[in-house]
Amino acid sequence: MIRMKKVKIEITPDGKIFAETLGIKGKDCTKMIEILEKLLDAETTDSAYTEEYHQVEKQYERTRNQQVLKGEG
Secondary structure (H helix, E strand, C coil): CCCCCCCEECCCCCCCCCEEEEECCHHHHHHCCCCCCHHHCCCCCCCCCHHHHHHHHHHHHHHHHHHHHHCCC
16 A cells, blocks of 8 residues: 655744654655755754654664675675
8 A cells, every 4th residue: 555645734823834744754754844944944943753754764774684684694
């Protein structure tokens, strides 16, 4: 199943901008936020990583470790 990649943006009446990435795994989500910062001439003041960010990092570590182990034998 292919998940659609989305960025949910909310602009409050006082001008604050909130952005949340959906369906974007790993570090790719930070790339999307960097693009938004440039487009909006804004700067991130607070952030938190989603569960999707950490799931991909764990899979990458496992894959990298398996490759290293194969190379040692």
